[in-house]
Amino acid sequence: MLTGRQRRLEGKLDMAITARRGPSMTDVAAAAGVSAQTVSRVSNGKKNVDSETRDRVVSAMRELGYRPNSAARALKTGQFRNIGVIMFDLSSIGNMRTLDGIATAASESGYSITLMSVAHPIQRELDGAFTRLGEQAIDGVVIIIEAALVDRGEVELPPGVPVVVIDSDAGPEYTVVDSDQAQGAHLATQHLLDLGHSTVWHVGGPRASFAAVRREKSWRETLEAAGAVVPPVMVGDWSSDSGYRVGLELGANPDVTAIFACNDQMALGVLRALHELDRAVPASVSVVGFDDMSESESFWPPLTTVHQAFAEVGRLALNVLLQEIETTSHIPGRTIVPMRLTTRSSTAPAPVPATLR
């Protein structure tokens, strides 16, 4: 057995001789005494090869260290077995878990993923990503972009390349997979209402985020349906620090007894503000988050939140995309994944108002 170093040196030598190219099918064919065609058949696991011939080819392959050249194969077949993923904000946990779901599902189907991260969710950057991806060897595209602006632009992507969109309000002509934002926000708001709180304050996400807007709408509708007063929305930017700033304001108001934050990070910031203001959670104020990031069970107090099946959304998106690719058909419409409420220790029945005590 060779050490890594020896192998590497060997590699270097090979490289110098073969100019960085491995053995081709022809080489294997020559070594096995068959035609390149037969090698191709073996390589693709076709049945119509004599088992004895197959063995010879396989050992020739092994001996020479043959690997199929995907570029040549792709050139010939027009299929790349590769999916492009366009993604804004690689640092958000939700996106990451979605990406994980996509990557796992892809590798299960023998596809690989080409990642294209976009700094800002604006159409211009998106167009650039489409263009670059259009030149890549991809069979389809998944877009994870928390914004309104999804448009293929003028001629960015070649027609015929299927696209699946996650987390956007892309029109009905697109294939969309997403969590049920409205249902999730309803769950959170109704939970607080059921606990006897007269109303629920909302820490919203950025206006550019469609998930945030949809959650806010659902929060509002739930409040209205219950005949509760709809307080003004406090807008954050997803960061825990923005939640903290908003929490400071909210906590200073003794009327506030229930807060629904649009993600767990902002809920964390709210909790911090409440602690600083000596407002007990949940005795004096109840807080609900959104996402159920893995840390939220260890917040102080452990956070009641809405659980999103991020990985499941990713998996689903990839599978729909693969279906479109393999049937060369377009399947427009939305696939919606339900959310569920995870009840922990940050929510409790509404405190009895001082005037009634």
Place this chain on the structure above:
Amino acid sequence: MLTGRQRRLEGKLDMAITARRGPSMTDVAAAAGVSAQTVSRVSNGKKNVDSETRDRVVSAMRELGYRPNSAARALKTGQFRNIGVIMFDLSSIGNMRTLDGIATAASESGYSITLMSVAHPIQRELDGAFTRLGEQAIDGVVIIIEAALVDRGEVELPPGVPVVVIDSDAGPEYTVVDSDQAQGAHLATQHLLDLGHSTVWHVGGPRASFAAVRREKSWRETLEAAGAVVPPVMVGDWSSDSGYRVGLELGANPDVTAIFACNDQMALGVLRALHELDRAVPASVSVVGFDDMSESESFWPPLTTVHQAFAEVGRLALNVLLQEIETTSHIPGRTIVPMRLTTRSSTAPAPVPATLR
């Protein structure tokens, strides 16, 4: 201007006719009345093309909706402008931020990323990933794997494909980029010692993680250098919940006044346990984390922690790899990125022992 739907329908038609293939260089050449070679020159931005000819070609390209076929180009040049990234645990924030750094640096250099996520950091799975990647159109590989086992295996990757390793103890024959784990752990431990704590307890990461082992070693050495007692290590699994369980134990011991957790999530769990046990932080116990995840400034209390430049590590790794690819040379050795301490509110001078009061 066409709507998305119209464009898509148009695409469908094209597809039916051209069997999912776009226009080729030859088509553009014919349309522009030049040779395919000239189209190639324009496509690659070569200088030696008459500007008038170039214009004609460009407009023919635009009109036909031409896009270069990367598979054909790769087949010809033997270069793919694509980097494979093998990664275990897509859900860790650190890995995500590193991936972000890689993806950003790659796209700046006109490379794309092929993601290969590996469920478990064991050699067998790694070998599988190498094999699949070996068949992919990649020019190099970055491995982010928090473990000891990095070995190309037998013949998994074609020789000549450069590899850069992040976060591992890969031998000196490999090119390694990593944060300075030892320095970071020293910073944390020394900070606590300087605050007057007689010793520092450690919540360690899993034994399989080399980063965890290196941090622990450095913590131990720092303690020994200061002549402090080295308490037994409490081992966690990176999760906040494991930090909570360990924290419950630690907090029950009144001698414990300083805790250094091997990541921020476990520190979060420790904080929760301390709150439950009514041990004031930092008045009674000081806590330091590791990583500086974006939420840690909103923990209660805001966490003192060691900041890792994850994205920088990713960027660096990619640039070293690109250098190896473009010079077809191997640059073994370690590139180490320093860490720094971010001081917030979870640490304070050691409480005066009851016996001295």
Place this chain on the structure above:
DNA sequence: GTGAAAGCGCTAACAT
């Protein structure tokens, strides 16, 4: 069950 021929779309090398 196996082989020979042709060509996918592109670019390097060599004309002109």
Place this chain on the structure above:
DNA sequence: ATGTTAGCGCTTTCAC
């Protein structure tokens, strides 16, 4: 500045 030729490694088609 532009065109011609050849061939990258593979698979499809059609022979045998």
